[in-house]
Amino acid sequence: MSTVEEVIAFWVDEIGPQGWYAQDAALDAKIRDRYLPLWEKARAGRLCNWASCPKGCLAYLIVTDQFPRNMFRDDPRAFATDEMARKVAARACHLRFDGQIEEPARQFFYLPLMHSESQMDQDRAVRMFLLRMPNTGAQNLLHARAHRAVIREFGRFPYRNNALGRQTTSAEQSFLTEGGYGLAVRRLQKAA
Template sequence: MTAPEQILEFWLDQVGPKGWYLQDETLDQQIREQFLGAWEDACEGRYSMWLTYPSGALAYLILTDQFPRNMFREDPRAFAADAIACAVAKSAIKQEYDLKIDEPARQFFYLPLMHSENLEDQERCVRLLLERMPKFGPANLLHARAHREVIRAFGRFPYRNAALGRHSTAAEMDYVASGGYGSTVRVLQAAE
């Protein structure tokens, strides 16, 4: 059994903010080797006791929302636990567990909302970053707004379609061909 402290020590201390959003196959492989079994266990309903306190909920969210994106790039399993992570994030935020975790780690309570293909979740993510992350929120705000714009335009993330076996519309194919998410970020940056 994996302990929440193992996840937090690895992700927050060893990898740290500079490595959280890099695409690095070595890191991805390390996460698979150390935490694939724990992710499978979480998907089967184990680790529910972690959800009873702030640092446990944080570890659970990293395990179910962030780690699969590293372990399973271009694979539907990258998104397999999204509904679980989103529900846990909402519950933890309601209990204000997020406010008991220091920035920048606090952002992992909000990322399941940013990863959601639901506009209401997107709006909430932007609002939470503005309200509850005064120091590090602005760094993430651009990406939260970009995710929200994609959901406003398409109701889903077109760049997930191939991995999820979804049919892309002509508008989605044009969007991806013209730079996709990166183009949305650039447009928002230019507007600031």
């Protein structure tokens, strides 16, 4: 079974920033092949002990927030452990575990908040990037603000509707047709 150190080495060192946001079927398959059993263990609540220290929290958040987005694109399981990740991230930030992790890996403490469909979590994600990632957080801050803008406008992420079996409203469909998330980012860039 994978260890905290192995998960961090894989995601932070091997994959690194250039691969974190790439849509790559080969990488998705690699993560699924290597980490699906670990994610299932986390989903069953059997990795909670990882959340007792900064590096353990980082690995836990990678497994519960990042890996499922790669392993299960366009599938409801992509979001199945979001609430678990959000709770650990909020607690870790409160305990300031995030400050013990170097940038840019520190962002993984804030992404579960940014992935939440709660306005309060969105506001907190923006604050975390603004205040706690001063050296490498400019792009992250832009994306945190874009996520928050989408939640302010719709109360949810419309681009998740199909995967989650939700009805898309006409306003959401217009947003998706005009570019969806990319549109939200461009609006913020234009306003800056």
